[in-house]
Amino acid sequence: MSDEQFEKLRQELRRGILVLAVLGSLRKPHYGYSLRKQLQDVGLDIDEGTLYPLVRRLADQGLLTSEWQQGEGRERRYYQLSPEGAGLLESLTAEWQQLNNHVSKILEAGNGPD
Amino acid sequence: MDLIDRYMNAVAQALPESRRDEITRELRANILDKLEAISEEQGRAPTDAEISAVLVALGHPQKVAGSFLTGQQLVSPELFPLYKRALHYGLILVFILALIQFGVHFLNSGNLAIWNFVHEIIGKALIMFASVTGVFYLLSNPVGGKPYFDPYQCWSPEKLPPVTRGWQRISACEQSVDFTTDLFFLLLLNYALWIPSGQLANLTIAFTEPVQQWIPILSAIIIASLIVGLWKLVYRYWMVSTLIIEAAINGAIAIPLLLVSRLKPIVVDTSTTQEHVEALRIGNEVIGIGLFWVGIWLVFMAGWSMYRAWQLSR
Structure with missing residues (x-):
């Protein structure tokens, strides 16, 4: 498999998971840069060109609330999970854990004896 | 900064x-x-x-x-197959309109303005492409994000075409050409019915009397072929019944064409100056030979359709 194919499939795999990671992180309020830093700190390095539009899209869908706040002499837009987003996060988390279990079983079975 | x-x-x-x-x-x-x-x-x-x-x-x-701005796209992937089909039908329409214009011009002047024909097709095709794309852009990017309608809502597995062999699928291109050709010849044969009377009086070319006697019969068969053609444009697959009808239509068109190809002349110069006489002499030869071979081809196609119907019914 070429690097290009791997990169394409990697991005596809990450796409859905990033939504979950962003929703999970926004249980506490964050502005764009602080959200990116938080994700980076736990090992999820998301390109800014992906993260900021994703946050906007989730806000447009009503899953996040946002508010402009003045801080350290500058304005920042803070995002946080909306009640609708919180409900969705709960369902998605359950789905993710279930999927993770199933896929792990498949992958582990592939490594074991036939 | x-x-x-x-x-x-x-x-x-x-x-x-x-x-x-x-x-x-x-x-x-x-x-x-x-x-x-x-x-x-x-x-x-x-x-x-x-x-x-x-x-x-x-x-x-x-x-x-x-x-x-993701989510904004010219045509959404879901609507793309429909978009392609709309472009396809649009192209057929463009081709028909250009052919009619070409036919009227030919009947009025006796000149085969091929370049004008190509020019008309390109111009109309571009307008059609822009219009269809515009409509699909609006459908793909509805205001408020809620789709205006779901074109794939009404379907069931039972309604899917009963196609079991690859050749049963009718090629879109082949069917378009057949349909357009039928329509063109129907309009050409019956030009007296749709050309304005003022222009009719200026025509310098006309079918001869013996040829005109065949026009009602040929027109009726072509209309039948157009109706079947419409069905094929929509459903685009062969069944035993449509193959038999196709064979019957091809056979029915072939016989008058072969007979008309023997009539000389087929078209005559009706102008007072008789300036196209020489060109029409050659034209009549070409039309005669052309009609003969089209007739032979249609006989072959009728046989081929019957063979396919037999294959399918086994």
Whole structure:
């Protein structure tokens, strides 16, 4: 498999998971840069060109609330999970854990004896 | 700051006015946050080179603007098959309109203006392409995000075509050519019915009397062929019944064509100046030979359809 194919499939795999990671992180309020830093700190390095539009899209869908706040002499837009987003996060988390279990079983079975 | 302003202006230019301020305001805040982090790390204000590197890492302004507008596409993947089909039908329509214009011009002047014909097709095809794409753009990007309608709502597995062999699928191109040809010949044979009387009086070419006697019969068969053609344009697959009807129609058209090809002349110059007599002599030869071989081809196709019907019924 070429690097290009791997990169394409990697991005596809990450796409859905990033939504979950962003929703999970926004249980506490964050502005764009602080959200990116938080994700980076736990090992999820998301390109800014992906993260900021994703946050906007989730806000447009009503899953996040946002508010402009003045801080350290500058304005920042803070995002946080909306009640609708919180409900969705709960369902998605359950789905993710279930999927993770199933896929792990498949992958582990592939490594074991036939 | 100059670099950031220039960047923000470039991004703003690629954004719709309704979202411009909101997105650029937020993007600027994010950029300033990142520069602030660099500043804290270095213990000094970021240099122009560092600002430039931050902006480069963010991406080309148009790409960045585009990433905020995802969901907006010319034609959505779901509607794309329908879009292709609409373009296909549009092209058939364009071809028919251009053929009619070509036919009227030919009947009026006796000149085969091939270049005009090609020019008309290209011009009309571009207008059609733009119009169809415009409609699908609106359908793919509905105001408020809620689709206007779901074109794939009404279907069931039972309604899917009973196609078991590859050749049962009717090629869109082949069917379009057949349909257009039928329509063109129907209009050509019955030009007296649709050409305005003023233009009719100016025509310099006409079918001879013996040929005219065949026109009602040929027209009736072509109308039947057009009706079957419409069915094939919509469903685009062969069944035993449609193959038999196809064979019958091809056979029914072949017989008059073969008989008419023996009649000489087929068209005559009706102008007072008789200026096209020589050209028509050659024209009659060509038309006669052409009709003969088209007739032979149709006989072959009728046989082929019957063979396929037999294959399918086994």
